[in-house]
Amino acid sequence: MNLSQSTKIEVVPHKPWVKGAHFIITLSFLALTVSGFVILMSHPRLYWGKAGNDLTPALFELPISRNYHHGGWDKSIPFKHVTGQQVTAARTYDIFNENGWGRSTHFLAAWFMVLTGLIYFIAGFYSGHFWRNLLPRRREFSLKLLWRDVAAHLRRHMHYTGKYGLLQKITYLSVIFLLFPVVILTGFAMSPAITASYPFLLKIFFGHQSARTIHFFAAVLLLLFLLVHVVMVIRSGFKRNIWAITFGR
Numbered sequence: 669m670n671l672s673q674s675t676k677i678e679v680v681p682h683k684p685w686v687k688g689a690h691f692i693i694t695l696s697f698l699a700l701t702v703s704g705f706v707i708l709m710s711h712p713r714l715y716w717g718k719a720g721n722d723l724t725p726a727l728f729e730l731p732i733s734r735n736y737h738h739g740g741w742d743k744s745i746p747f748k749h750v751t752g753q754q755v756t757a758a759r760t761y762d763i764f765n766e767n768g769w770g771r772s773t774h775f776l777a778a779w780f781m782v783l784t785g786l787i788y789f790i791a792g793f794y795s796g797h798f799w800r801n802l803l804p805r806r807r808e809f810s811l812k813l814l815w816r817d818v819a820a821h822l823r824r825h826m827h828y829t830g831k832y833g834l835l836q837k838i839t840y841l842s843v844i845f846l847l848f849p850v851v852i853l854t855g856f857a858m859s860p861a862i863t864a865s866y867p868f869l870l871k872i873f874f875g876h877q878s879a880r881t882i883h884f885f886a887a888v889l890l891l892l893f894l895l896v897h898v899v900m901v902i903r904s905g906f907k908r909n910i911w912a913i914t915f916g917r
Contacts, residue, residue, distance in 0.1 A: 696780040696784065699773055716878050718875035778852075
């Protein structure tokens with residue numbers, strides 16, 4: 669066997685449904701990120717429990733718009749004594765609430781991601797994609813191998829082999845089977861129409877406002893994954909990777 673034969677790498681193309689799902693989910697997630705940020709700007713306060721509004725203390729506030737840290741109300745008014753226009757007139761700040769297009773975009777993009785993700789999920793099981801390409805083998809479960817993989821990424825000593833490494837497999841499985849389901853289910857839990865039919869969602873996530881807070885943190889983790897993913901794609905060969913996930917192998 670000569671050198672060219674011994675170092676030859678088996679090239680396995682991505683399935684068309686993998687490429688299509690990757691493209692649609694990426695665009696949907698970008699639309700969700702932008703529209704979600706606009707929605708959050710209108711009320712950049714996160715709560716825990718069943719209810720949360722300007723009359724209740726926030727778990728924490730995000731300094732992302734002029735609605736941040738509004739300073740409370742002119743005076744404390746028991747909710748049972750509120751009359752007339754007090755809920756809006758007693759504010760000590762000019763509320764920014766132009767998010768109608770953001771909510772519509774968020775709702776539409778969410779269904780694109782949910783339906784495409786469902787097709788990917790079913791096809792992944794049916795074709796054996798998860799088992800064959802993403803599930804770590806028993807021999808791979810080693811702290812030494814995991815640390816070696818992490819160190820290679822940190823030191824930029826990444827070698828293209830055409831196969832997923834242990835770190836990639838763990839990350840992709842976490843995104844597919846943990847973060848995406850959490851984002852989707854917490855999104856459902858924030859909808860009064862859905863929770864009216866499926867109230868168990870509120871029990872799972874401890875209320876509407878808790879679901880909103882969990883939704884925010886899961887979305888942040890997904891955004892971090894996307895940023896790291898793009899950096900790794902660039903470092904390991906941008907043109908080759910883009911060609912592989914679009915029209916090439």
